[in-house]
Amino acid sequence: MSEQTFERLLETATAALMSKQEELHRLYALGDMARWSLDQETATTQFFDASDRMAVEAQILNIGSFSPRHSTWKWAWGNPSVPQALREKALPLKELQTITGFDLFASEEAIALEDESMAWELTALAVQHLGALGCYRAPSTPDGPTVFLAITGLKHASH
Template sequence: MTEEEFEAFVDAAHDELHDKQQALADRHGIGKFARWWFDQNIGRLQFFDADDRLALEAEVIEAGSYSPRSNTWMWAWANPSLLAPLRERASRLRALEELTGYEIFGRDHAFEIEDEAMAWELAAIAVKHLGAMGCYRAPSSKQDGPRTFFALMGLHRRP
């Protein structure tokens, strides 16, 4: 991709993610649940209501994580703290390097980025590439702790 084509690709990914995020909030209440939990063993993101009942479960591919403390991003496929099957699912994102011609998509270590807005851009590109329904940015329990970005691949309401 030329730089101009890449910028158009990023803009399209950003606009698509905005629309997808709005749909997720409107139709499924993403962003309004009392708490969330990611179970690495089953590779599912779970959302709980105010009564601590499982309300929604999501099939996900972890895209990556952003550290506000160091302004760094790490692709999930390169993250040794993830179980191997989860890294393997995320490895589809490595194709972005060849698709775009930008080596940022093939870095196998944490690397510096501008800010969390750029982390959202990377997540938007991942969502577009994966054909995901949208993204969930899992907050950290610490103010400057890492934020994990999950591409939502499927949603299941729980009774």
């Protein structure tokens, strides 16, 4: 794939992700929830309201993580700190290397990025490739890695 074609793909994926994120916020307000919890065994993320009641549950696929301290990205499929089952679910993301011809999509090592905006671009491409509903940028400590999760299913909790 040429640089120009890749740039168009990136622009399209980024615009699509922004639209998906706006729709997710409108319907589920995930960013407004009081807290969240990731269950890696079931590949779900639960979001809790101000009354600490589960309000939304999402099926997720771990895309990767961005380390602000080192300005690096690590794909979930190649990250030994991600449980094996979740790493296997993320393996389709390696297909982006074949599609684009760019080795960064198949790198098992951490990839240097300029800043978090590039992590968002990688996430946009991943969300588009997976046909996901959007993503959740899982908050962390200031020095900790920021985990990006593709949302593959979503439902309001019934009380």
